[in-house]
Amino acid sequence: EADIYQTPRYLVIGTGKKITLECSQTMGHDKMYWYQQDPGMELHLIHYSYGVNSTEKGDLSSESTVSRIRTEHFPLTLESARPSHTSQYLCASSERLRGRDSDEQFFGPGTRLTVL
C-alpha cells in the first residue's frame, strides 16, 4: 500500500495569507510531483522534483513554490493566496526500479484549498 500523506485535507483561508501544503512519503522515492486539479478538469503538473535539492516547474504555470530538502518531504507554498488559487492539489511520488520500463506514480489524498 502506498504511503503518501498530505495535510491539511481541507483548507479555507482568506486572501493574502501565506500557506504551505505538506506532502510526505515513506517509500524512499526520489521523484515527487505536485498536480493541480479543478472540478471536471484534468490534472495539471505544476512542480516536480527528481531528488533532494532538485525542483522544476511543470507544464502549468503556478505562483506557488516548492522545496525538496529531504527525500521524503515536498512542501508547496503560496506566499499570498488569492481566490484564483482555489483548487485541489495532489501530491505524487514514483521510483524507477532497475529493469522496469516505467513505474507508477503513487498519489496522496489531496488538499482541497478554498481562498475567500
Place this chain on the structure above:
Amino acid sequence: AQSVTQLGSHVSVSEGALVLLRCNYSSSVPPYLFWYVQYPNQGLQLLLKYTTGATLVKGINGFEAEFKKSETSFHLTKPSAHMSDAAEYFCAVSDNFGNEKLTFGTGTRLTIIP
C-alpha cells in the same frame, strides 16, 4: 507534445452491463499509457498501465485495456459493472524516456445504475 482525449465526461451503465471508457492519445514518440481511478475525496489509484509487450493489459478490479497503435486508442473495459466501480477515471500518457511526467485527460465520471 502529448495529449489525451477522453470521450464522454459522464458515462452511465447498469449494474452487470459492459463498461467502456474511451481514451485516445497523441504522442510523437511511443507512449506509455495509464488508467487511474479516483474515488470521492481520495487521490488517484493506478488501475493498469501499458509500457511494452502485450497490447491487452489486465488491471485491478476486473478492468482491462487494449493498446491500439493504429487507432491511437487505449480504451478501458470491464465485462460486468459493479456498484463499487462508480468513480472518476483518468487516462494518462507519458513518454518512454523515463521521466514519468504524466499528461492526463479530463476524466470520465462513471455512474452505475442499480
